[in-house]
Amino acid sequence: MMFRRTAKAAPDLPPLGAQRTGWLLAVAASALLPHADHLPGWLGAVTLLLFTWRLAQWKRGWPGASGWIRTLLIVAGCAGISLTFGRLFGREPGVALLALLLVLKLHELKSVRDGHTVVLLGYFMLLAAFTYSQTPAMAALLFAAMGVITAALIALTGPPAAPLALLRQSGWMLAQALPFMLVLFVLFPRVPGPLWGLPLDAHGARTGLSDSMEPGSISQLSQSGEIAFRARFDREAPPARDLYWRGPVLTEFDGRTWRQGTAARRTGGTPPHPVAGPRSGYEVTLEAHGKNWLFALETVAALPAGARVSDDWQVLSGDVVRNRRRDRFESVLAARPGIEEWSAHIDAARRLPRDGNPRARALAAELRRQSGSDAATVDALLRRFRREAFVYTLTPPLLPGADGIDAFLFDTRRGFCEHYAGAFVFLARAAGLPARVVTGYQGGERNSVDSFIVVRQSDAHAWAEVWLPAEGWRRVDPTAAILPSRVERGLADLAAGEPVPFVARADLGWLRTLRHRWEAANNAWNQWVLSYDQQRQRELLSRLGMAQPDWQTMTAWMAALCGLMAGALTLWALRRAPGRDALARAWAGLDRALAPAGLGRAAWEGPLDYAERVAAARPDLAADLRAACTLYADARYGGAPLAPAAREIRARSRALRCHRTLHHR
Amino acid sequence: MRDALRRWLASLGGSPALPLTLDRRRIFVLPSAVGLVWGGALIAMLLTAINYTLSLGFALVFMLAGLGQVALLHTFRNLLGLTLKELPPEPVFAGQPARFALALDNASSRARPALRLAMAGSDEALDIDLTADAALTFHLRVPAPRRGWIAPGRLTLSTRYPLGLIRAWSYGQPQQRCLVYPQPESDRPPLPPGDAGTLGLRARGDGSEEFAALRAHRAADSPRHVAWKAWARSPDAPLLTKQFDGQDGGELWLDLERLPATMPLEQRLARLTGWVLDAETAGLRYGLALPGQRIAPDRGPAHRARVLAALALFGLPS
Numbered sequence: 013m014m015f016r017r018t019a020k021a022a023p024d025l026p027p028l029g030a031q032r033t034g035w036l037l038a039v040a041a042s043a044l045l046p047h048a049d050h051l052p053g054w055l056g057a058v059t060l061l062l063f064t065w066r067l068a069q070w071k072r073g074w075p076g077a078s079g080w081i082r083t084l085l086i087v088a089g090c091a092g093i094s095l096t097f098g099r100l101f102g103r104e105p106g107v108a109l110l111a112l113l114l115v116l117k118l119h120e121l122k123s124v125r126d127g128h129t130v131v132l133l134g135y136f137m138l139l140a141a142f143t144y145s146q147t148p149a150m151a152a153l154l155f156a157a158m159g160v161i162t163a164a165l166i167a168l169t170g171p172p173a174a175p176l177a178l179l180r181q182s183g184w185m186l187a188q189a190l191p192f193m194l195v196l197f198v199l200f201p202r203v204p205g206p207l208w209g210l211p212l213d214a215h216g217a218r219t220g221l222s223d224s225m226e227p228g229s230i231s232q233l234s235q236s237g238e239i240a241f242r243a244r245f246d247r248e249a250p251p252a253r254d255l256y257w258r259g260p261v262l263t264e265f266d267g268r269t270w271r272q273g274t275a276a277r278r279t280g281g282t283p284p285h286p287v288a289g290p291r292s293g294y295e296v297t298l299e300a301h302g303k304n305w306l307f308a309l310e311t312v313a314a315l316p317a318g319a320r321v322s323d324d325w326q327v328l329s330g331d332v333v334r335n336r337r338r339d340r341f342e343s344v345l346a347a348r349p350g351i352e353e354w355s356a357h358i359d360a361a362r363r364l365p366r367d368g369n370p371r372a373r374a375l376a377a378e379l380r381r382q383s384g385s386d387a388a389t390v391d392a393l394l395r396r397f398r399r400e401a402f403v404y405t406l407t408p409p410l411l412p413g414a415d416g417i418d419a420f421l422f423d424t425r426r427g428f429c430e431h432y433a434g435a436f437v438f439l440a441r442a443a444g445l446p447a448r449v450v451t452g453y454q455g456g457e458r459n460s461v462d463s464f465i466v467v468r469q470s471d472a473h474a475w476a477e478v479w480l481p482a483e484g485w486r487r488v489d490p491t492a493a494i495l496p497s498r499v500e501r502g503l504a505d506l507a508a509g510e511p512v513p514f515v516a517r518a519d520l521g522w523l524r525t526l527r528h529r530w531e532a533a534n535n536a537w538n539q540w541v542l543s544y545d546q547q548r549q550r551e552l553l554s555r556l557g558m559a560q561p562d563w564q565t566m567t568a569w570m571a572a573l574c575g576l577m578a579g580a581l582t583l584w585a586l587r588r589a590p591g592r593d594a595l596a597r598a599w600a601g602l603d604r605a606l607a608p609a610g611l612g613r614a615a616w617e618g619p620l621d622y623a624e625r626v627a628a629a630r631p632d633l634a635a636d637l638r639a640a641c642t643l644y645a646d647a648r649y650g651g652a653p654l655a656p657a658a659r660e661i662r663a664r665s666r667a668l669r670c671h672r673t674l675h676h677r
Numbered sequence: 678m679r680d681a682l683r684r685w686l687a688s689l690g691g692s693p694a695l696p697l698t699l700d701r702r703r704i705f706v707l708p709s710a711v712g713l714v715w716g717g718a719l720i721a722m723l724l725t726a727i728n729y730t731l732s733l734g735f736a737l738v739f740m741l742a743g744l745g746q747v748a749l750l751h752t753f754r755n756l757l758g759l760t761l762k763e764l765p766p767e768p769v770f771a772g773q774p775a776r777f778a779l780a781l782d783n784a785s786s787r788a789r790p791a792l793r794l795a796m797a798g799s800d801e802a803l804d805i806d807l808t809a810d811a812a813l814t815f816h817l818r819v820p821a822p823r824r825g826w827i828a829p830g831r832l833t834l835s836t837r838y839p840l841g842l843i844r845a846w847s848y849g850q851p852q853q854r855c856l857v858y859p860q861p862e863s864d865r866p867p868l869p870p871g872d873a874g875t876l877g878l879r880a881r882g883d884g885s886e887e888f889a890a891l892r893a894h895r896a897a898d899s900p901r902h903v904a905w906k907a908w909a910r911s912p913d914a915p916l917l918t919k920q921f922d923g924q925d926g927g928e929l930w931l932d933l934e935r936l937p938a939t940m941p942l943e944q945r946l947a948r949l950t951g952w953v954l955d956a957e958t959a960g961l962r963y964g965l966a967l968p969g970q971r972i973a974p975d976r977g978p979a980h981r982a983r984v985l986a987a988l989a990l991f992g993l994p995s
Contacts, residue, residue, distance in 0.1 A: 015803045015804060015805040015806070015813065015815055016803070016804045017801055017802075017803060017804075018801065018802055018803075018804055019800065019801055019802075103729075124841075125711075128711050128714070128841065132714065132715065132718050135718065135722070135737075135741065136718070136722065138737060139722050139725060139726065139731070139734050139737055139738070142726075142731045142733045142734045142737065143729050143731060143734075146731065146732065146733045150733075151733055151736075154733075154737070155740075158737070158740065162744065162840070165839075165840050165841065166838075166839045166840060168841055169791055169837050169838050169839060169840060169841035170790045170791050170838050170839055171790045171791060171806045181839065185744060185747050185748070185751065185839070185840075186740065186744065188743075188747045189740055189741075189743030189744040189746070189747045190740070190743065191743070192739065192740075192742065192743025192746055192747075193736060193739040193740040193742075193743045196735075196739035196742060196743070197735060197736055197739050200735065200739065203727050204730075334730075335730045541732055541733070541736075542732045542733070543732070544732055545730070574746070578746055578750070581746075581747070581750055582750060585750050585751075585753070585754045585757075586701065586754075586757065594784040594785060594786070594810055595784055653780065653782055653812035654760065654782050654784040654812065655782060655783065655784050655810040655811055655812050656812070658784060658810065659810060
């Protein structure tokens, strides 16, 4: 206990002591560590060097960085950052700049105010770290870092204390803040971002389908075990072989690359043609992929608000999918849409380059002549794929740029789904049938823990669609003709020696169970924490019984609950009313010690009268009781310090309690 | 304006007169400068979280907002239940700082760190760390350039503990004034020679001590002059003091009007004050004559205090 005399003039600028400096070093360490893996190498090295230097200054008393060194470093650092990233604004350069500022601020710690700057920079760095990763592990790490930074904040204000005591206090305060956080998290009206144009680097490069296809583009994707999206069906999920998740539809062909056609650019808010049949309802949680399409099962019948569907039945979002999003769809799995297709779209689906691939054209003409009808031609083409010695492989040989389809069909005969789909559509068009390539995902794995269907990049697929006048568009999957298990069970049954992606392997059952658990936990985290957006918020609040979860109601509830919690916390804080201070408690304790022996104090009795009355009745207790009562009277009415009196009264009460019992025995 | 606001605030929970136990109606809380910056930073962080759709960013911002709320309560609680008391202030001479003695009592089992006590009119503040169940006595100094009563300024007890984001404060008004004696003239002439009954009378100045009579003992009398032998003979009788003629140098009248009228009043009072000190040091008995007020010759601390108080308050409205 102590007091210091300070001048009033500069109340906010007391110098930092060694202990506070140490805490600020801890702040910098815990705020910079989560950024270690994405700061540019040179900046990481500079940061580490500057930090170590400051640490040595603190621990060993090394000389610090002088003003001009700091100026030099900040100028050079900004130049380096703008050279590395090509600009100074945006997420990545922003984080780099913050890291540099934080570590340089450590070399300029003069007053408590500098300490507060470091603490605020530290909190900002934690927020910035979440733009890189929001996994549960990262969350745990960053909230631990928050504990350290908050302890530093306490150290900046309070007297010197043991580090552990400060950490405990910070943890205790954060625990009290937790209910507020939960209420605000659930009820704070969510605004869909972004508020302003995000810089280009806001979201890193994503894997996923593209709007064009050439040999090799999908097999490359198949190597990735990354999750593309998850789906949950209202009822039992359909079997994997029926799950065709439709992505970009590719109509135009230039001899090597398939691209989207005009039908893809004509979009509407409802399906282009009515779809009849039993509907399956499901919800798709799509990972960010940096493109504007969504994935729904063929054939989509009902769309979420804001989504659009093109004339070739591809579902599109209004904007690029930058964040994980969740949409509800309904699809009719056995539909054959488009009997009344526009002739422009049918003509586009017939077009072929003027020349190239002569052998394929000849084969198509031959099969067409033999079959007679359109439907029979399709069967003949499929039979051809099934009968010939085609190999389904993830590592197809390179095809020549010209006449690639000929080379594949007649020479190499080894390919992945994009080879088969492309070749099939080419043959169908050469035979005079309108046909197009559909890319997307096929199948998906059912997680046994949470029953979500998990669709990965390795499930990327390409298939074909043929338009038949009597039925509309019919799905034809030539890959299924070659390797039926591909659509039943995914890539697991590829020939030995194929580089099957690890997650697609069927063996290692226990590992699969473990993976399912892990992914289900991740999914729950994604669904309820990371994807907690406006839509999820309304769903949850409706389910909790809020009739109209608009922002006014939410704000009202939020205010009410926060007020309630603040009230509860206040009650807890004030649970010792000021009147019942230590002295009053001690005095009440004295009464409790003597009342069982019938020596309690009457309400009207003053302390000194009481002492005399009991002393007369019980001389053995007189000394202690007189002392206690005198102490109380002096402290309560005479202005003697309360606390020592209370302590002494407590001691006397203990003695009296012993005496009283002894006497009774 | 600002002072009126403070006065009004101070009176909100009842009279702020000391002794005072800080209850919840007397404690005010507002964000500190750091707290305002913190709030601004939180808004910036919230916008970032919205813009990048960072769910955990929201969680972080809301956690910090909750922390602010918790800090408010903890800061408030750091003052709650403290008792401020005052002790009677000792008189000082003008030019010295007046010292207002205060006691802060923490009758709870919680430590109260990082308290700051300041008094209006004082240019210093006390930073206090109180442990649990403890009381601390200290004093605040206020410049006292002029003689007379100096009233203590309003006390502000404040704290920002634990996070520094919130400032909680409370007011207290000490009741006891501090008496400021005139500043003794520094280059003052020596004590005037005595002339019977007037300006400075020094009867038989050299202090030959002839026993004259016995009189009743007064508290201010030196123990050397107690008639110990008389007391030894009859211990039940009251103590007597031996009186000597020309005791320790004799009697002196300090008369304001005997000083040149051309001298400013304050300087005359300063000179008399100096002479009081000199007379006391020399062991003289001295009386004070002011227009309309006479204090019979005597000596000792109580007499000195009486004389100095008369000098301090001369001509001032009480």
